[in-house]
Amino acid sequence: MNVTIETLLNHKSIRKFQERTLTKEQIETIVKSAQAASTSSFIQAYSIIGVKDKQKKEKLAELAGNQVYVAKNGHFFVFCADIHRHELISDMESKDLSGSLESMETFMVSLIDTALAAQNASVAAESMGLGVVYIGGIRNNLEEVCKLLKVPKKVIPLFGLAVGYPDQSPDVKPRLPLEHIYHEDSYHENNGVLKEQLLEYNEVISSYYEKRTNGKRKDTWTEQMAQMLSNQKRQYMKEFIQNKGFSKH
Template sequence: MNQVIDTILSHRSVRKFEDKPLTNEQIEQIIRSAQAASTSSFIQAYSIIGVTDAAKKARLAELAGNQTYVAQNGHFLIFCADLYRHEIIGELEEKEVLDSIESTEKFMVAIIDAALAAQNAAIAAESMGLGICYIGGIRNQLEEVKKLLHTPERVLPLFGMAIGYPLENNETKPRLPLHHVYHENQYQDNKDEYIRQLNSYNDTVSRYYEQRTAGKRRDRWTEQMASMLEKKSRMYMKEFVQQNKMDLK
């Protein structure tokens, strides 16, 4: 195993950071690493907003569900799907690009581009000894987030990333077994085997929580997921995306 793989496999979400800002050099290295990610057809359909203003970070923490680590970290990034620049490109080159920009395909490309860039940023930060935590909670109230960040139409804030010096590190959470997520040549859809694998993973996750909490938690993974999926959340998203002139066709 090399150092890069070791860094990747050591990932864990960090939710308590030292009161120490990242340097400009660190931020630049992280952003350059994000930009080095693969991008579909060189489209680069994303933007990254770094939030340093304390009042804005506090407001984002509130909008994300009162997550204190959104405000208290070394640096906070927001990754956006961004097709606004491509609308401008069409104007500059006098080409009709709106049908393409407003397609589901380009919407997916923008989201994938942003996610690839973000994971590069995460690995870069962790390779520096920093910790990170992805923040999907900014989608709780996207209209307020967009107002706060002054994002135009065709720019959609997707998720945040808190970065900083860890005050504490949890153990890495056990992922699904490799043979459950890796299928060779075709999807393996034997339901009985699928259920057996899930039950085995439930035992692994339960032991993890029991050890981590000194017996206070014994959650099963399928129990967690079913409870989460039973609760409807952010059901406004399709309408919001369409109102922002993305994914219309």
């Protein structure tokens, strides 16, 4: 096992950071690492907004559900799906690209490109001894986030990434068993086996929570997922995405 794999397998979300800001060099290294990620057909359909302004970070923390670590970290990155520059290409090359830019396929490409870039950024940060936590809560109110960050029409902030020097050291959270995730040659749809694996995983997760919280919590993974998915979230999203010029057909 090499250092890269050790870094990947030791990933944990950090929600408490030291009061130390990242240097310009660290920020640029993380962004360059993000840019080195694979990108579908070289389209590079994403942008990254670094938020340093204290008031903006505090507002983002509020919009994300009052998550303190959105405001208190070494640096806050917002990863955005972005086809605004491709609209400029349409003008520069005198070609109507709206059919492609407004398609579901391009929307999916922009999401995938953004996620790949963000994961590269996360691994780079962790390899530098920094901690990270993804923030999906910025999608709670994207209208306000877009106003705050002044993003143009064909740009959608997808999630944040808080990065900084860890001020805590939580245990690595156990993932689903490999055999539940990995299928060879075809999807193995044996629901009896899958449910058995989920029951075994429930025991692992329940023990993890019980140990982590000194007995205050011991819910299972399937209980947690059922509870979370029972409450539909962000029902405005489809209309918002289409109004931003994405996924119209």
